[in-house]
Amino acid sequence: MTVALSGKEIARQLEEKFPGSTVQTDESSALVQDKSLLQTADFLKNSPELGLNYLNFVTAVDYFDYFEVVYRISSLEHNHWFTLKTRVYDREDPVLPSVVGIWKGADFQEREIYDLMGIKFENHPNMKRIFLWDGFPGHPLRKDYL
Amino acid sequence: MEISRAENRIYSDKELDRIEGQVIEELRQSSQEAIPDPDKWLDEEIEKNIFLTTVDAIINWGQRSSLWTAICFPACCAFEFIAANGPRFDLSRFGMEILRASPRQADLMITAGTLTWKMAPNVRRIYNQMAEPKWVIAMGACAISGGIFASSYSVVPGYNRVIPVDVYVPGCPPRPEALIYGIQMLQQKIAKKSLARKG
Amino acid sequence: MALRTEPFVLNMGPVHPSTHGVFRMRATLDGEVVLDIEPVFGYLHRGVEKLAEQRTYTGFIPLTDRMDYLASMSNNLGYCLAVEKLAGVKIPERGEYLRVIMAELQRLASHLVAVGAFLNDCGAYFTPFLYMFREREKIVDLFEMVSGQRLTYNYMRIGGVSQDIPEEFLPAMDKFLATMPGFIDEIDRLLKENEILLARAKGVGVLSSENAIACGVSGPVLRSTGIKWDIRKADPYSIYDRFDFEIPTGEAGDCYDRYRVRVEEMRQSLHILNQARKDIPEGPVRADVSHLVRPPAGEVYGRIEAPKGELGFYLVSDNSIAPYRCHVRPPSLINLTPLREMVRGWKVQDLIIIFGSIDITMGEVDR
Numbered sequence: 001m002t003v004a005l006s007g008k009e010i011a012r013q014l015e016e017k018f019p020g021s022t023v024q025t026d027e028s029s030a031l032v033q034d035k036s037l038l039q040t041a042d043f044l045k046n047s048p049e050l051g052l053n054y055l056n057f058v059t060a061v062d063y064f065d066y067f068e069v070v071y072r073i074s075s076l077e078h079n080h081w082f083t084l085k086t087r088v089y090d091r092e093d094p095v096l097p098s099v100v101g102i103w104k105g106a107d108f109q110e111r112e113i114y115d116l117m118g119i120k121f122e123n124h125p126n127m128k129r130i131f132l133w134d135g136f137p138g139h140p141l142r143k144d145y146l
Numbered sequence: 147m148e149i150s151r152a153e154n155r156i157y158s159d160k161e162l163d164r165i166e167g168q169v170i171e172e173l174r175q176s177s178q179e180a181i182p183d184p185d186k187w188l189d190e191e192i193e194k195n196i197f198l199t200t201v202d203a204i205i206n207w208g209q210r211s212s213l214w215t216a217i218c219f220p221a222c223c224a225f226e227f228i229a230a231n232g233p234r235f236d237l238s239r240f241g242m243e244i245l246r247a248s249p250r251q252a253d254l255m256i257t258a259g260t261l262t263w264k265m266a267p268n269v270r271r272i273y274n275q276m277a278e279p280k281w282v283i284a285m286g287a288c289a290i291s292g293g294i295f296a297s298s299y300s301v302v303p304g305y306n307r308v309i310p311v312d313v314y315v316p317g318c319p320p321r322p323e324a325l326i327y328g329i330q331m332l333q334q335k336i337a338k339k340s341l342a343r344k345g
Numbered sequence: 346m347a348l349r350t351e352p353f354v355l356n357m358g359p360v361h362p363s364t365h366g367v368f369r370m371r372a373t374l375d376g377e378v379v380l381d382i383e384p385v386f387g388y389l390h391r392g393v394e395k396l397a398e399q400r401t402y403t404g405f406i407p408l409t410d411r412m413d414y415l416a417s418m419s420n421n422l423g424y425c426l427a428v429e430k431l432a433g434v435k436i437p438e439r440g441e442y443l444r445v446i447m448a449e450l451q452r453l454a455s456h457l458v459a460v461g462a463f464l465n466d467c468g469a470y471f472t473p474f475l476y477m478f479r480e481r482e483k484i485v486d487l488f489e490m491v492s493g494q495r496l497t498y499n500y501m502r503i504g505g506v507s508q509d510i511p512e513e514f515l516p517a518m519d520k521f522l523a524t525m526p527g528f529i530d531e532i533d534r535l536l537k538e539n540e541i542l543l544a545r546a547k548g549v550g551v552l553s554s555e556n557a558i559a560c561g562v563s564g565p566v567l568r569s570t571g572i573k574w575d576i577r578k579a580d581p582y583s584i585y586d587r588f589d590f591e592i593p594t595g596e597a598g599d600c601y602d603r604y605r606v607r608v609e610e611m612r613q614s615l616h617i618l619n620q621a622r623k624d625i626p627e628g629p630v631r632a633d634v635s636h637l638v639r640p641p642a643g644e645v646y647g648r649i650e651a652p653k654g655e656l657g658f659y660l661v662s663d664n665s666i667a668p669y670r671c672h673v674r675p676p677s678l679i680n681l682t683p684l685r686e687m688v689r690g691w692k693v694q695d696l697i698i699i700f701g702s703i704d705i706t707m708g709e710v711d712r
Contacts, residue, residue, distance in 0.1 A: 057659065057672070061661055076558065079580075104560045105561025105562075108682060128163065131300075135167035136167070140395055217360060219367075225496060262387075300390055319496050
């Protein structure tokens, strides 16, 4: 069975290394600040006993006050998984750092989040719309798109 | 790890995307109403004032017995069309065994799948490339009216917004037997047309 | 006199003579050698995730059918598993066995089309494709007995399956299970050591296992690179832990290995079907769950091993009759991520084969 890593345990390790990064934890997920996203992601991937090098998916959810971007990562050898979350509070021009340098599989998925939700990712090699055409008005998956 | 950057290309993909987006938006603004169906063939039983000459009869028989299909396979109905071409429901007994990749050699377009606004200019271009006389069969619920996706933001509600349709075959997806019935209806329609009258 | 060449761009447009759907590639070529490709999709983007928020949980099941339309039962199963995990529903035994039988028959049908389309791209124009379709018609007949539909079944429900199987299903399935191994052996005899297939597919389009893990690739493409990862064994869902089967893997990660992995998976599916056939119990097929199910607020990620890879549904619920957010993790889209590196340096006809061997369905890529 794929085991879920404990949120509290991972948050403790993250706080040791990068104090002030974790905002809250859940049963098997941790919410980090967007400016410490890259360091936490790097640590989670490269630490030898965690080794979370397989990105299952990355997606975004629109809660009306903020956007929450969810990363689900797992390790095939140790057979455990973890969920990393971060929030963006700006609705006009939301920006997050891109994790394509850490997990290459986020390439098309981040373009999809930009296309449908409007969240831009810095340092993405090809940040443009993927499903809808250039010139489509708006971002359809937002809750305030009619 | 190195990620190859998009700026090393020899063409400007942003420019190509922008032009494509302009074409799509123009088509969307200009297709607000459905194109009316080309001559209501059910009424032709009544209009018997033009004789079907022998020449007409032979030409119509030739055209309807060797319809060649152009490929236009967006979605799931494509696999019912392929099954209709397959060994069990054999479409080549009706003369339709050739599935030409080039629309210039085809005279029938079976639209098998949901049409989105992004795909609409390409379908219009393929229809324009086909030579006269040409016919269109709208296959499946998505082709008739948008189907189960009709309320979506990117789906065209029916192919008859962008091209004129001759026969509609309902179903989601229609069985191969239903498609064959639709093709036979089209063959009856072709049998009734005449050289003197366009359509 | 010196010869000067320069690269040019070829657009392999959304409409093309293969059965993979509306996929567009802008290929930069130097003569016949591919330097770079830019995949463009979205020609079948129907906005399924937005439509999910406007439908009830049960009303979304027909939409899941139409995403990967060659493996509808698997899509239904993945979605129902995710909702059941969230709502805490237990499924009766007969329902579980029926689900496994349908999922494995669907894996057979999907791999038949995948192998047929791959050989179609290799140049054996339509003959192996029609052979596979002949067998697929038998499986589709079985599904039609059960659900009334040939392609998009809408058979699974939250809590089980929608209705019980008729009496003629099990004898028909026995007849099918008796003849299918002979068919797989026949195509193996024709194709396994075929010189043309070996020359065209062996060593072409190699994907290394590190690249595969970095890109998040899953399914037969991942197993062909040598990594033994199958969700049915690593994270068993439904009753897969009761069955005994193996996981075929390849070594080199080229097109030929992907083809071999799919053929061996077909054999393993027959093995599972034989075991499930012996042990089906009697009983109800669906738990007593309302059609307007209201799962408690929370989020869940439920995944299955679909024929194309890891198909997952990430659901966020706010205790109402419609999902707050439903995200589909599409195996076909994520398997396309390493396509650019796989084709660099090969010729145009190899590009077609490499793309065909990944086995994608555009309905799932674009949703």
